[in-house]
Amino acid sequence: EQKLQSALNKISDRQREIIHMKFFQEMDYEQIAAIMDLNYQSARNLVARALTAMRKAMIWLLLFAVI
Numbered sequence: 001e002q003k004l005q006s007a008l009n010k011i012s013d014r015q016r017e018i019i020h021m022k023f024f025q026e027m028d029y030e031q032i033a034a035i036m037d038l039n040y041q042s043a044r045n046l047v048a049r050a051l052t053a054m055r056k057a058m059i060w061l062l063l064f065a066v067i
Helices: 002-010 013-025 030-034 040-066
Strands: none
Touching: 002 013, 002 040, 013 030, 013 040, 030 040
């Protein structure tokens, strides 16, 4: 959980917000799009980019934890 929080802290505010809405508040893409004033596909793309950024952050955290 600590590594997850660290990864969340390493992504942008907008990415953190959309991850929170999608996975913690369990909103669907239509709800996210309406709140963030995006179209449906842009909301999906933003979630995908946020997840990619988190994966990269997690890899770095795991690599540095081993060293």
